[in-house]
Amino acid sequence: MMRKKAKTGGKDRARPDYYAKKAKKEHFPARSVYKLSEIQEKYKVIKPGDTVLDLGCAPGSWLKYAAKIAGKGGKVIGVDIKPADVDPSANMFIFREDINDMSPEAWQVIDQGVDAVLSDMAPSTTGRKDVDAARSEQLCEMALYVADRALRPGGSFVCKIFQGPGFKAFSDSVKARFKTMKIFKPSGCRKESREIYIIGTGKKQEE
Numbered sequence: 001m002m003r004k005k006a007k008t009g010g011k012d013r014a015r016p017d018y019y020a021k022k023a024k025k026e027h028f029p030a031r032s033v034y035k036l037s038e039i040q041e042k043y044k045v046i047k048p049g050d051t052v053l054d055l056g057c058a059p060g061s062w063l064k065y066a067a068k069i070a071g072k073g074g075k076v077i078g079v080d081i082k083p084a085d086v087d088p089s090a091n092m093f094i095f096r097e098d099i100n101d102m103s104p105e106a107w108q109v110i111d112q113g114v115d116a117v118l119s120d121m122a123p124s125t126t127g128r129k130d131v132d133a134a135r136s137e138q139l140c141e142m143a144l145y146v147a148d149r150a151l152r153p154g155g156s157f158v159c160k161i162f163q164g165p166g167f168k169a170f171s172d173s174v175k176a177r178f179k180t181m182k183i184f185k186p187s188g189c190r191k192e193s194r195e196i197y198i199i200g201t202g203k204k205q206e207e
């Protein structure tokens with residue numbers, strides 16, 4: 001017998017509930033953790049002992065996940081304009097700041113060098129695809145600027161972008177700086193969302 005589709009939606013509607021429930025059960029503050037875990041399983045962007053910079057870290061599920069992988073010998077630095085909702089630990093530094101206007105204190109920590117730059121930053125959306133994509137691209141440019149400045153050779157870069165007119169140019173910029181560049185949409189992303197992740201591994205040595 002064929003099962004009728006629920007009136008309120010099919011598989012895609014049910015999916016966010018699945019990830020949200022799983023996050024709650026596993027004590028992560030957001031369902032987005034499963035996007036990073038999928039990226040990590042596929043591309044191994046974080047290694048034990050790494051210093052990880054998490055841009056747009058609130059409410060903190062990537063922070064918590066990255067801290068676990070980096071382990072006691074590693075360190076996680078988070079930056080967000082909103083507060084993170086995670087228990088602080090000895091290897092976690094959180095700056096409540098705007099990426100576009102970071103304090104000398106935050107730069108001082110970041111400039112010591114990092115092994116992975118993760119950006120899940122998302123602008124406040126307007127519903128206008130062109131405006132939202134342009135805002136997302138600006139945040140991505142800032143994440144890449146930080147990677148240029150503080151990411152060590154061999155390091156990894158993960159950056160969420162809303163696909164728009166600047167997508168190709170941005171992915172080309174990542175391609176030029178890393179040994180490999182991949183474009184990946186984790187299954188945790190909503191199908192209707194224009195968000196996608198650009199992943200650079202093996203940052204090239206500066207010439």
Ligand SMILES: C[S@@+](CC[C@H](N)C(=O)[O-])C[C@H]1O[C@@H](n2cnc3c(N)ncnc32)[C@H](O)[C@@H]1O
Pocket residue numbers: 029030032033055056057058059060061062063079080081082097098099100120121122123124139
């Ligand atoms: C999708 S959420 C990140 C979720 C996070 N990865 C997690 O797992 O908990 C996007 C975040 O980007 C942050 N953000 C947006 N613009 C920013 C900016 N200019 N500087 C710093 N953070 C920003 C937002 O405040 C928001 O918390």
